[in-house]
Amino acid sequence: MSVIEILTRVEAICQKYDRYDVEKQKDLNVSGDDAFARLYASVDADIEALLQKAEIASKEKNKASAVALNAEIRRTKARLLEEVPKLQRLAVKKVKGLSTQDFAARNDLVHALPDRIQDIPDGTPAAPKQTGGGWAASASRTEIKFDSEGRLDNEFFQQSEESSQFRQEFEMRKVKQDQGLDMISDGLDTLKNMAQDMNEEFDRQVPLMDEIDSKVDKASADLKNTNVRLKDTVNQCAEEVRWHKERFDQFQELLACPVLFCILRTQFGA
Known part of the structure; x- marks a missing residue:
C-alpha cells in the first residue's frame, strides 16, 4: 500500500467518524439537563488526567513514587469502568435538541470507552487483543481493514514456559506491591485517627486550660x-x-x- 493510499484512507476515516470527536461532543447545543454529556465530560477529563499521570509515572525515577502512581491509576481506571454502565443507560435516553446522528454517536462513544480506559498505561503489560485467531476489522467497521504479514494463528499467541514464569513473577510482585500500598494506606489511616483523637483531646483540654487561667x-x-x-x-x-x-x-x-x-x-x- 502506497503512502498516498494510506493518507487517503486515513482522511476518509477521519471525515466519516468526525462526529465522534470528544471536543465537539462537549460543544453540542443540548439542554442543560443532559446527564450523559455531564457524566461523559467528567469521565473524559479523568481519562486525560490519567494519561498525564501515566506519562509522569513513566518518567519517574523513584520506583516507590512510580509504583504509587501506577496503583492510583489502576484504582481510578476501575472506578471509571464502573461508570460505563451508567453511560450506556444514559446514552439511550432522548435529549431535546440532540440530532439523530449525534444521538447514534453516543453509543459508539460509550462502546469505545472501555478500550480507552484499558489502554491507559498503569505499569502492567497490556494483554494482546485477539479477534478469532488474527487481527481484523471490527464488526461495526467492516470497511476498515488492516493488512498483516506472517503467520498469526493461535500458536502465535501461545505463552511459552518462560513467559508464563515471567507472568507469574509479575503477578506475585504486583500482589506484594498492592499489599505494601495497603499497609501504607492502613498506616496513614491510623495516623489520621490518632491526629483526630489528639484534636479531640485538645478540644476537651481547652475548657480546663481556660479554667486554670481564670483561677491563676x-x-x-x-x-x-x-x-x-x-x-x-x-x-x-x-x-x-x-x-x-x-x-x-x-x-x-x-x-x-x-x-x-x-x-x-x-x-x-x-
Whole structure:
C-alpha cells in the first residue's frame, strides 16, 4: 500500500467518524439537563488526567513514587469502568435538541470507552487483543481493514514456559506491591485517627486550660490585694513604733527634769 493510499484512507476515516470527536461532543447545543454529556465530560477529563499521570509515572525515577502512581491509576481506571454502565443507560435516553446522528454517536462513544480506559498505561503489560485467531476489522467497521504479514494463528499467541514464569513473577510482585500500598494506606489511616483523637483531646483540654487561667488570674489578683493590705499593716506598725518612740523620749525628758532638780538642790542647798 502506497503512502498516498494510506493518507487517503486515513482522511476518509477521519471525515466519516468526525462526529465522534470528544471536543465537539462537549460543544453540542443540548439542554442543560443532559446527564450523559455531564457524566461523559467528567469521565473524559479523568481519562486525560490519567494519561498525564501515566506519562509522569513513566518518567519517574523513584520506583516507590512510580509504583504509587501506577496503583492510583489502576484504582481510578476501575472506578471509571464502573461508570460505563451508567453511560450506556444514559446514552439511550432522548435529549431535546440532540440530532439523530449525534444521538447514534453516543453509543459508539460509550462502546469505545472501555478500550480507552484499558489502554491507559498503569505499569502492567497490556494483554494482546485477539479477534478469532488474527487481527481484523471490527464488526461495526467492516470497511476498515488492516493488512498483516506472517503467520498469526493461535500458536502465535501461545505463552511459552518462560513467559508464563515471567507472568507469574509479575503477578506475585504486583500482589506484594498492592499489599505494601495497603499497609501504607492502613498506616496513614491510623495516623489520621490518632491526629483526630489528639484534636479531640485538645478540644476537651481547652475548657480546663481556660479554667486554670481564670483561677491563676484570680489568685494573682488576691495576692496583689493581700500584698497591698500587708504593706498598709507594715506602714501602720512603723507609725505605731515611731509614735511610741516619741512618747518614750518625751517621758525620758520629763523624768530627767525632776532628777536634775533634786541633784542641783542637794548640791547648792547644802
